[in-house]
Amino acid sequence: MGEVAVVREGSGPEVLLVHGGAGPRTTWGGMAALAERWTLAYVHRRGYPPSPPPQERQDFEVDALDLAPLLVGRPHVVAHSYGVLGTLIAVAAAPDSVRSLTLIEPPLNHLVPDDPEVARLERIGDAVLTHGMDSDPAELREFLRIAGAPIGDGPLPKNVVAGVRRAHGSRPTSQARPRLDVIRQAGVPVLVASGDHEAALERICDALAETLDGERSVHPGAGHFVAAAPGFTEQLETFLRKSITGRGSKFSR
Structure with a gap:
């Protein structure tokens, strides 16, 4: 199918950035300053140039296959929205291949049944x-x-x-069932972040953090594009450093 494009900027430990429905520039523009201390690796999912178009449709299962070889260097991974689905599938298949996971407002609606x-x-x-x-x-x-x-x-x-x-025609998010139990059992450090703009997403993020035994942070001010919200970059960098040292508390609001 052809490999997806990854554009790297900066120096230091690699942070692999996996966008969702919006492109990398829109999703991650607020994090550019981190390139002074980290290598920011901007994944371009299929259909987002310079990556090739999808053969059939946007599909989180295909995303997982695309991401698997990008985990060889054991990066930190930050994923947003639809991009979280393929990320979790790829990490569950090889949980020792990542240093940490930061997950931003994923459409994992099944975690909050009967709501x-x-x-x-x-x-x-x-x-x-x-x-x-x-x-x-x-x-x-x-x-x-x-x-x-x-x-x-x-x-x-x-x-x-x-x-x-x-x-249009993407694999529906309701079909995603990543093996969260595998990721939790592997002890992967996890941060789940949200923007406090939609109650349903807050409940999903609460449930995901609990399921993965992860940290939880809330950053209002930028809606769904939490990476651009005040305080997010600082919180992320603190989490990344804690993931390396093994120190830190579970919750930060």
Whole structure:
């Protein structure tokens, strides 16, 4: 299928950055200063140039296959949104291949069963992936706002429409069942971060941190793009250093 592109900047221990529905620049732009002390390795998932397009669709199972060879050097891994799914699958297959995991607002809705708000988030998210621009207009806008798309009350911007079309037909997030038990048993240091902008996502992140016995942090101010929020970069760097030394507490809010 051809390898995905990885663009590296900086020097120091490698931090592999796996974006979700938005591209690397939008997702990770707020973290550029870390390149003074860390090697930031920006993964470009299939369909995001300069990586090749997907053969069929955006698919977290394919993402996992793409990520597997990138874990050979045992990097720290930071993943966002849809990108968390493939990351967790790849890490569960080789849990000793990462130094730490930072997971930002993943669509792991099954971790919070019988919650109506989480169930609604899953339903409208899967609907947008399935129907694209033919989704119910109100639900499409609701999902795009939660996902951090820059939309107002008028027509959707061209770049947002392009993003919806790129995601159209993706493997639904409701099908993802990564082996979280394997990752927890391996003792991988985990940080789960959220932006305090959507109650359902906060509950999912709480449940994920508990399931993985990980740290939990909340960074308001940038919506779904938590990596751009005030305090996130500092919290991440503290966590990365603790992951190397083995020191630190579980929770930070």
